[in-house]
Amino acid sequence: GIAVILDMVFNHASGSSPFAALFWDSVNNRPAANNPWMNVVAPHPYSVYNDFNHSYSGTKQYFERVLKYWITEYHVDGYRMDLAKGFTQNVSTGEPAVSNYDQSRIDILTNYYNAARSVKSDVMFILEFLGYGSNSDGNAEENAYASKGIYLWRNVNNAYSQSAMGYQSSSEFTSMLTSPRQWVGYAESHDEERNFYKAKTWGSSFISTDSIARIKRVPLNIAFSTLLPGPKMMWQFEEMGYDYSIDSNGGRTNEKPSAWSWLNLTHRKEAVDKAIKIINLRRLYPNAFTNGVFETQITASNWSNGRRVSLTHSDLNMVMLGNFTTSTVTAYPNFSKTGTWYNLFTNEALNVSNTSMSITLQSGDLLIYTDRIIDFSAGVKDTPVNDQLSVYPSITNSKLYISSPDSTNSVSVYSLQGQLLRNEMNITEIDLSALLNGIYLVEIHSSGKRLISKVIKN
Secondary structure: OOOOEEEEOOOEEOOOOHHHHOOEEOOOOEEOOOOOOEOOOOOOOOOOOEEEOOOOHHHHHHHHHHHHHHHHHHOOOEEEEOOHHHOOOOOOOOOOHHHOOOHHHHHHHHHHHHHHHOOOOOOEEEEOOOOOOOOOOOOHHHHHHHHOOOEEEEEOHHHHHHHHHOOOOOOOOHHHOOOOOOEEEEOOOOOOOOHHHHHHHHOOHHHHOOHHHHHOOHHHHHHHHHOOOOOEEOOOOHHHOOOOOOOOOOOOOOOOOOOHHHHHOHHHHHHHHHHHHHHHHHHHOHHHHHHOEEEEEOOOOOOOOOEEEEEEOOOOEEEEEEOOOOOOEEEOOOOOOOEEEEEOOOOOEEEEOOOOOOEEEOOOOEEEEEOOOOOOHHHHOOOOHHHOOEEEOOEEOOEEEEEOOOOOOEEEEEEOOOOEEEEEEOOOEEEOOOOOOEEEEEEEEEOOEEEEEEEEEO
């Protein structure tokens, strides 16, 4: 039931690529002038290695085949297109020229999108279209892609780093709110410094010195990014407040320490648990988050009284308040109606008789109120796709849930050494809480099908 999206680097290749090596200028260490697939020098300022010429029919044909192949052969669900602004032959030395409307680039990228759609009509196609904001045409090219159903990258890293550090300046989240809702907004990615490394290193007041107070702010960033309209991306361990620098251990792409052991730390685990509820709230009410009416107070000026997001829909009403400052603030939820509202994290009821009431928020506090109690068990037990054999979740401290085409099944749990630890018949769940923490193999037989899954018990 998990979609797989591949990161496709169609813009550049090293000299070892056959497309470069077949026509190579060894004197200048670059593609030769007669290379049909590659440019001698990239026409745009974002080049890495050697740049492909996407106006050449052979280049187009090759990459169209690549896009179709991964879908038909491996059934992937979509693509994230790296360095999408480089898909042009129009020469530009820098911004804003490279970001201005480029019909040839639109044609090239739309052609690749259509190639993928020809074999998967609902393919997800995401452009790493950075450099926005410097162009002078009001994001006209971005809107052209969005109107076709193409998604675009939305880097809001600096604002969420500022909020994590407790600084008001440049902390507005409004660039997440682009219409149409085709922008994949994110606070962290593989290209930017981690929000909470910055908070640990340069955080205002006690944020840099008090780790518990600092990690308390993690759900703030998670909620005020993922619960805004439009698709969102989270980077690995963002929900734990990962605070090793992206450049640690000798460089950006070098190995970084694992954070799984942090689940044993109370303040980190609490951040993760809140993040799970925040994300599952959105997953449980997709119609509300897609079609509901949002009100947001998330600019830099929305600081001294906290920040606020409200959602109004027949499926769900929500009010979210957050204090990113380093002091206590008085916030105004402006509930959409009187009556009983419920704290998302505790289910504690709040009787609202005055929609203009105020609420005191301590530094780092996050409050999310909904007009109904949220049943998170529905967010864990997903309905598997196509009634296939499945076991979930892949990481658990207690129960695993088993899904099979019919009620007849056998479920076996093995250690990595092959020792049979449990064997059950005709079950829909199995409790692993008595097992030691570690990795186990779960084997399911049902209706002539067999599935082996790796599961982490923590």
